[in-house]
Amino acid sequence: MAASAFAGPDAPDLEALRGCVHCGICLPQCPTYRVLGQELDSPRGRLYLMRAAAEGRIGLTDTFGHHLDLCLGCRACESACPSGVAFGSLLEATRAQFRRRRPSTSLLEKAVFALFPEPRRLGALLRPLRLYQRSGLARLVRRSPLLRRFPRLAAMEALLPDVPAPAPMPALVPARGPRRGRVGLLLGCVQRHLYPDVNHDTARLLSLAGWDVAIPSGQGCCGALDLHAGRLDEFRRRARALATSFPADVEFVVTNAAGCGSTIKEYGHWLPDVPEAVALAARTRDVSEVLAAADLPLGVLDVTATYHDACHLAHGQRIRREPRELLARIVGLRLVDLAESDLCCGSAGIYNLLEPEMADRLLARKIDRVAETGARIVVSGNPGCLLQIAKGARGRGLDVEVVHPVTLLARAVDAGREGER
Ligand code: SF4
Ligand code: SF4
Numbered sequence: 001m002a003a004s005a006f007a008g009p010d011a012p013d014l015e016a017l018r019g020c021v022h023c024g025i026c027l028p029q030c031p032t033y034r035v036l037g038q039e040l041d042s043p044r045g046r047l048y049l050m051r052a053a054a055e056g057r058i059g060l061t062d063t064f065g066h067h068l069d070l071c072l073g074c075r076a077c078e079s080a081c082p083s084g085v086a087f088g089s090l091l092e093a094t095r096a097q098f099r100r101r102r103p104s105t106s107l108l109e110k111a112v113f114a115l116f117p118e119p120r121r122l123g124a125l126l127r128p129l130r131l132y133q134r135s136g137l138a139r140l141v142r143r144s145p146l147l148r149r150f151p152r153l154a155a156m157e158a159l160l161p162d163v164p165a166p167a168p169m170p171a172l173v174p175a176r177g178p179r180r181g182r183v184g185l186l187l188g189c190v191q192r193h194l195y196p197d198v199n200h201d202t203a204r205l206l207s208l209a210g211w212d213v214a215i216p217s218g219q220g221c222c223g224a225l226d227l228h229a230g231r232l233d234e235f236r237r238r239a240r241a242l243a244t245s246f247p248a249d250v251e252f253v254v255t256n257a258a259g260c261g262s263t264i265k266e267y268g269h270w271l272p273d274v275p276e277a278v279a280l281a282a283r284t285r286d287v288s289e290v291l292a293a294a295d296l297p298l299g300v301l302d303v304t305a306t307y308h309d310a311c312h313l314a315h316g317q318r319i320r321r322e323p324r325e326l327l328a329r330i331v332g333l334r335l336v337d338l339a340e341s342d343l344c345c346g347s348a349g350i351y352n353l354l355e356p357e358m359a360d361r362l363l364a365r366k367i368d369r370v371a372e373t374g375a376r377i378v379v380s381g382n383p384g385c386l387l388q389i390a391k392g393a394r395g396r397g398l399d400v401e402v403v404h405p406v407t408l409l410a411r412a413v414d415a416g417r418e419g420e421r
Contacts, residue, residue, distance in 0.1 A: 002056030005097070010232055012093040017051040019085045020044065026077035026087075031344045032070050035361050040067045043077030043087055050094050060098050068095060070358060072348040073228050075315035079342075088316070089269060095230025108152055112350050113231070117221035117238065119189050123166065126193050130163035155356045159391050167196040173203040173213040180210035183290065184246040186255040186264075189221050190383045198383075201410035202256045202287050208413065209294030213254075219245040224263035227270070228349050239267050243276035253280060256287045256406060258382035259349060262316030286313060287406055288322035288381065296409060299416025300332040305408065306375035307335060308366070308389060309342035310382035323381055323405045330412040338378075339369045347388035359388070367392040370400060378402045 006012060026043040027033050033042035040049065046067055052058045068091070075088045104110070115121050132138055138157075141147060147154035169187065185203055192199060203213045223238035242264070246253050255261040264284045271277040307327065313319045320342075327335050346352055346362035366389060370378055378389055378400055390402040 004056050005053040005058065005060050006094075007097070008100075010093050010096055012050055012054060012090050012097070014051070014054045016086060016090060017047060017054055019083050020047040020051070020081075021083055022048075023082070025082060026080040029076040029080040029343075031072060031074060031076065031346075031362050032358065034343075035358065035365075036070075041070055043081075043085075046071055047085065047087070047090070050090060053094070053097075060101050065098055065102065068098060070355060072311070072344050072346075072351050072358075072362075074311035074344040074348060076311065076342065076344065079315045079318075089266070092227055092230055092232075095228075096232045097230070099230045106354070109229075109350075109354060112353060113225065113229075113234075116350065117189055117223070117225055117234075119187075119192060119220065122189060123193055126163050127166075129160065130165070133160075133162060152353065152356065156353060158395070159352065159387050161194060161387060161390060163194065164196055166193075167200060169196075169199060169203065169215045169217075171215055171217060173207045173215070175210050175212045176207050178210050179212065181251045182212040182214060182247075182249055184250040184253040185213050185215045186222070186253055186257070186260055186284075187215065187219060188255070188257040188260050188383065190387075191257050191260075195383055195386065195404065198256055198404045198406055201404075201406045202254065205291055205294075205296060205406055205409055205413070206254060206287070208296055209291060211290070214247055214250055216245050216247070222260045222263050224259045225349050227263055227266075232270070236271060239264075239271055239277050240274060243267065243271075243274065243280045246280070250283070252283050252285045252290060254285055254287050254290055256381065256404060258286070258310035258313035258316065259384060261286045262312035265317060286317060286319055286322070286381065288313075288319060288326055291326055291406075291409070292322040296329075296413060297416045298330050298409065298412040299414070299418065301330050301408065301412050301415055302332045303377055303408075304334045304336060304373075304375045305377040305379050306338040306370065306373040307341060307405075308338055308345065308370075308378055308380040308385060310380050310385045311342070311344050311348070313381050314342045323379070326405060326409060327379060330408060333408070333412075336373045336375050338373055338375075340365070341369075345385050345388045345392070347382075347384035349384060352384075352388055363388055363392040367396050367398060371396070371398055376400055377408070379405050379408060381405055 226235035346359035352359035
């Protein structure tokens with residue numbers, strides 16, 4: 001047998017790759033297969049390529065890399081697969097092999113990895129961008145032909161919401177009412193800068209649910225973007241640092257970003273010899289899992305909303321029921337079904353920046369489905385989805401607000417207070 005194209009301790013497991021029995025059940029669930037209809041842009045086709053490389057039948061060619069790059073890593077195929085093929089970790093291990101052999105030369109990718117997983121740097125970049133938006137310069141630039149000459153820059157500019165003022169979190173938000181215990185709150189990189197209100201609302205709701213909320217200020221990135229890109233050394237470095245960031249006495253570490261939660265819950269797979277990382281994985285919970293057990297004082301919200309399943313919540317963490325049940329508790333809120341609610345919106349970490357054409361096709365499809373619902377609010381539990389769907393709605397001139405579930409829950413709490421006055 002020819003030598004495998006893969007090498008080293010993180011090489012994709014050949015037996016796991018052979019676990020695919022080629023049944024094709026995953027194909028209709030795969031966003032790229034639905035758009036392109038090509039076998040090699042389906043989960044089965046990609047697994048075939050990975051296995052062929054592992055068995056030494058093909059090399060790590062440009063074509064190989066192209067089909068891997070087009071994969072969103074959304075893991076819808078994992079949810080569908082009756083054979084339990086762990087597509088996500090096989091993809092990440094394969095990307096690591098590819099990147100080691102053929103490092104990326106993309107300047108955009110380098111810039112993204114230098115900024116996004118570094119909360120301080122990202123904050124420093126966003127400050128002048130906030131000025132740019134508030135000074136009116138943004139409107140002028142959008143009307144000028146300047147951005148048309150730089151389509152990738154235009155895509156990033158279109159994605160950016162109104163940058164909020166920095167809103168630092170306290171180190172501790174104490175429990176209100178009967179105390180349940182103590183949790184830690186993960187701030188996230190994008191979340192803390194672009195949606196700080198989601199972090200504040202999360203802490204407030206947890207506190208109302210009886211939890212002391214510890215918020216370590218020095219916490220860094222979970223490494224999700226690095227992991228999805230196959231940058232395993234950088235990912236492990238970040239994971240090790242994060243694993244020691246939270247006090248030992250917190251029962252759970254709560255996250256409100258699906259991509260972060262999904263990544264941390266897999267620390268045990270990637271860092272089995274680091275006890276702190278394994279322990280952090282075991283005590284990490286999405287905010288919807290923790291609040292599902294709480295009796296929140298919710299008032300009335302007279303709104304029609306629809307729910308988009310973030311891939312790394314629905315497929316990565318198998319969480320679908322809890323956010324919907326929480327929203328259904330809000331009196332007056334009409335939750336209407338979104339067709340294809342668990343089909344990726346095209347965000348997928350930084351995929352929308354690196355593969356804008358496919359991302360835009362998926363976004364257009366998502367906005368079509370949203371428009372069909374007639375809902376005025378789209379709810380989703382991941383900052384990347386919020387940014388992406390809001391961008392699509394703006395582009396379409398669709399009058400919808402795109403918010404995190406905790407935002408609606410916090411509004412319902414406020415509405416309840418108003419009602420008591
Ligand atoms: S991760 Fe998503 S895009 Fe990639 S093969 Fe699976 S379903 Fe398709
Ligand atoms: S559903 Fe699973 S076993 Fe069937 S083709 Fe897809 S990955 Fe392979």
